[in-house]
């Protein structure tokens with residue numbers, strides 16, 4: 001079987017570049033179409049894009065001419081990393097035109113018909129797409145917000161073993177999470193900014209959808225309360241979350257450690273190309289995880305968890321860390337597409 005042809009919407013951006021880097025040698029997908037704003041349209045990618053990742057622009061896309069993010073594009077599926085103010089309507093038009101849209105942007109994440117997917121955590125939510133399976137019809141699948149993904153991944157084994165009753169998360173988020181050029185250097189140097197627009201609300205609602213239950217044609221969110229406070233810090237890549245959790249039943253911190261360390265899911269069972277061997281790596285050192293040291297664990301697809309301890313207020317606490325443009329964005333979307341392929345959702349009529 002030939003490779004599946006992929007289009008990238010927002011291809012010149014922070015996440016778009018990461019998509020191209022991660023797809024350069026992908027065994028199942030090949031990039032055949034690129035789209036961005038009118039600033040870039042009509043130019044070969046290498047001329048339109050200021051490449052800001054280590055290494056060079058992948059050879060196969062250097063000469064591809066950047067197009068408008070509108071159907072038709074010469075591809076079978078699209079990955080979307082468009083700004084949220086335009087992503088919603090553009091993605092709807094692609095889905096209506098019959099494209100399978102795998103988005104990293106936020107507008108459709110809470111739609112009833114859209115699985116908000118972490119393949120290790122809630123692969124069953126793909127059943128929301130069963131009506132389209134095999135019809136050749138378009139659909140949208142979303143990955144979560146870049147901080148939600150590590151919080152929900154870390155909570156998944158705790159919810160399964162002990163039940164979760166309440167969660168309070170405080171994030172320290174990297175500058176690249178704001179895209180390029182992101183936060184002005186004079187605002188973030190020697191500083192912490194205790195505000196990221198809509199981030200706290202996204203973590204609170206998305207976590208409950210991901211850990212919710214599929215019934216009939218929608219997901220009923222998990223009932224536990226989630227409280228998030230988000231901060232932008234002077235780190236280039238790697239979001240960190242200090243999490244306090246109230247469990248439904250008593251547990252020793254050693255049991256939490258074992259639940260994190262033993263956790264694996266369907267991507268590992270199916271050996272999907274982007275699946276890390278361990279979705280959650282436990283760090284036992286007292287000063288880990290740290291963004292600079294741990295963000296690239298598992299090729300950026302593992303989250304790292306440490307500082308597991310009892311907490312005087314909610315019962316237990318831990319610190320989680322993940323790479324925001326890999327597990328938090330492009331890598332998450334690619335893993336979603338690999339699961340869609342493995343489960344037959346990318347087949348035609």
Ligand code: NAP
Pocket residue numbers: 009010011012013014015016035036037038039040041069081082083084086087104105106145146176177178179180181324325328329
């Ligand atoms: P970015 O660096 O600002 O890149 C934005 C991309 O969208 C560029 O390719 C840009 O093209 C294109 N674009 C901007 N305005 C457009 C328009 N009017 N029409 C068509 N294309 C347009 O942003 P980013 O960080 O990659 O984020 C992209 C999306 O991913 C956002 O929705 C963001 O919330 C989400 N996200 C980001 C992260 C992260 O860690 N950065 C993580 C998770 C989710 P030009 O170069 O031509 O302007």
